[in-house]
Amino acid sequence: MxxxxxxxxxxxxxxxxxxxxxxxxxxxxxxxxxxxxxxxxxxxxxxxxxxxxxxxxxxxxxPQPPAPPALKLPDHPAYRQIMTVFTAADHPLRARQVCEAMDLEIAPNNVRLKLKRLADRRILAETEPGLFTRPRQQSPGIQP
Incomplete structure (x- = not known):
């Protein structure tokens, strides 16, 4: 090999x-x-x-969105009367117009304080100074 x-x-x-x-x-x-x-x-x-x-x-x-808490009106009957006026109104109102709609002696300062209180609780909205209306998304349950 x-x-x-x-x-x-x-x-x-x-x-x-x-x-x-x-x-x-x-x-x-x-x-x-x-x-x-x-x-x-x-x-x-x-x-x-x-x-x-x-x-x-x-x-x-x-999931359902939580229901907003029911808005509670102050106990005085004047607030229910004011809300009745706003329920019937189709435009924002001033305190003087609310007094006239409620057939009250013109006392806008007194009514204006109540309107401000309702606006603070978000039951009404103050669209401009002294002009109030119901909020666009009004809660269905306003409790007296």
Whole structure:
């Protein structure tokens, strides 16, 4: 045999070495597969939790906005009379006009104080100084 020729022992040694390399690569690949399988299982569990959460949230009723508290008029009967005037009015009123609508002796200062008190409680709105009206979004429940 010449120096370039391989002997049967050398070929077998190279094959054995190649077999060990392939076995090592296969073992590394199996370990990677095990790790990836664990990651895949974890992702599957997380996706299922998201699906359950979404299903639960969709099954909940739509939340209703809280009802605004009922507006409470002061106890004096004049306030009920004033509110009757504003219920019938289709435009903002001044204290003098409220007095006239209630057939009162003209005492706008006294009525103006009551109108201001109603505006402070948000039962009426003062659109400009001395001019009062019912708010646009009047609560349906004004309690006497």
């Amino acid at each position: 010449t120096g370039g020729e391989l002997t049967l022992g050398a070929v077998l040694a190279r094959l054995e070495e190649r077999e060990r390399e392939i076995a090592a690569q296969a073992e590394t690949t199996r370990e990677q597969i095990t790790q990836l399988t664990a990651q895949l299982d974890e992702l599957g569990r997380a996706a299922e939790e998201v699906r359950i959460t979404r299903k639960t949230l969709l099954a909940l009723p739509d």
